Amino acid sequence: MRNVYVLGTGMIKFGRYPEKTVPELGGEAVLSALADAGIAMDQVQFLACGNFGQANASYAQRILQTVGQTGIPAINVANACATGSTAFREAYLSVGSGLYDIALAVGVEQMGKQGLLGGGAGGADPAYAPEGKLGSGLMPAVFGQAGMEHMRKYGTTLAHMAKIAVKSHKHATKNPFAQYRTEVSLEEVMNARMVAYPNTLFMCCPTGDGAAAAVLVSEDKLRQLAGGRKRPRIAASVLTTDPYTARDAALPDVSTLTRTAAQQAYEAAGIGPEDLSLTELHDCFASAELIHYENLLLCKEGEAGKFIDEGGGQHPDLGGKVPVNVSGGLLSKGHPIGATGVANICELVWHLTRDERARERQVPDAKVGLAHVIGLGSACTVNILTI
Numbered sequence: 261m262r263n264v265y266v267l268g269t270g271m272i273k274f275g276r277y278p279e280k281t282v283p284e285l286g287g288e289a290v291l292s293a294l295a296d297a298g299i300a301m302d303q304v305q306f307l308a309c310g311n312f313g314q315a316n317a318s319y320a321q322r323i324l325q326t327v328g329q330t331g332i333p334a335i336n337v338a339n340a341c342a343t344g345s346t347a348f349r350e351a352y353l354s355v356g357s358g359l360y361d362i363a364l365a366v367g368v369e370q371m372g373k374q375g376l377l378g379g380g381a382g383g384a385d386p387a388y389a390p391e392g393k394l395g396s397g398l399m400p401a402v403f404g405q406a407g408m409e410h411m412r413k414y415g416t417t418l419a420h421m422a423k424i425a426v427k428s429h430k431h432a433t434k435n436p437f438a439q440y441r442t443e444v445s446l447e448e449v450m451n452a453r454m455v456a457y458p459n460t461l462f463m464c465c466p467t468g469d470g471a472a473a474a475v476l477v478s479e480d481k482l483r484q485l486a487g488g489r490k491r492p493r494i495a496a497s498v499l500t501t502d503p504y505t506a507r508d509a510a511l512p513d514v515s516t517l518t519r520t521a522a523q524q525a526y527e528a529a530g531i532g533p534e535d536l537s538l539t540e541l542h543d544c545f546a547s548a549e550l551i552h553y554e555n556l557l558l559c560k561e562g563e564a565g566k567f568i569d570e571g572g573g574q575h576p577d578l579g580g581k582v583p584v585n586v587s588g589g590l591l592s593k594g595h596p597i598g599a600t601g602v603a604n605i606c607e608l609v610w611h612l613t614r615d616e617r618a619r620e621r622q623v624p625d626a627k628v629g630l631a632h633v634i635g636l637g638s639a640c641t642v643n644i645l646t647i
Contacts, residue, residue: 268297340635345601407547432588
């Protein structure tokens, strides 16, 4: 595989845009990424578009109608919550393989207030959402169970998970692209309406609309187009699914595919978790973030609670040793499914390049970033970028 770099990124503020279409949202992010890269659409050779809600809508082609139909190959990707990051990986592979020199990845989603249960994603497939039968088909129940199991095994508390929500909401106040930018106190989080124990309302990601895009280039094109700017290299891009294991069907495995992806990514990048400057991980719920601290090897097995408390609760905070979700994460930045994976890449790029868009929350001296997305069903991506 050739070296591949992220030349430009673009993202719209996550929120609600009922007056706009999905192609319009995606097109806005694409134009922003092209402008950041300093290139025009007619220089792009390949487009991968991630959208989960309406995968049969040919949004890649419809976005091209808004930004410029140049006849290039374009594909549509749907891969659960890893939809956007899978589109990014397809663009990476297209350049890394030598087939193209400039590729574009865009992730976009327009969700109703009911999220996956509304019209946006076509509803839940009963084959994969046996709610009632097992009590674990819908995501709040799945990650509620996972959080309770961690509490049972390791003595983790509700307060530990609530601290994660406090952290994420605080980080989001410094992110103009975040859907919610309001701080919440530990007491407010713990006393909020319970959704699925131990996750209260503030410990669950919101639904919303959003789009993000990234321009990927070969090393030769980087020399031609970057104008001397240092741009991040994609050191690893891994996609995994669940292996078969004989486990209790009443307790879905939310960890194995992440652990496998993390191990493969660290090996491919030639680094360890101790080398990370920042991490954007899949915090669809506060309990999920806590579990993924261990899955991504940010701390030892069973020590996520200690990881949260260390240094007065500042260890995974901005300014701590291993800052996590300084964007605000899914909990506060938002989770428009198709856009999330590419948005995580944008966040890493902005910190690694000292971009103005990360100014208020800049991680000092950032050199290595990890982006993680997991979609139960199952798909997991881990991308590592270095500068």
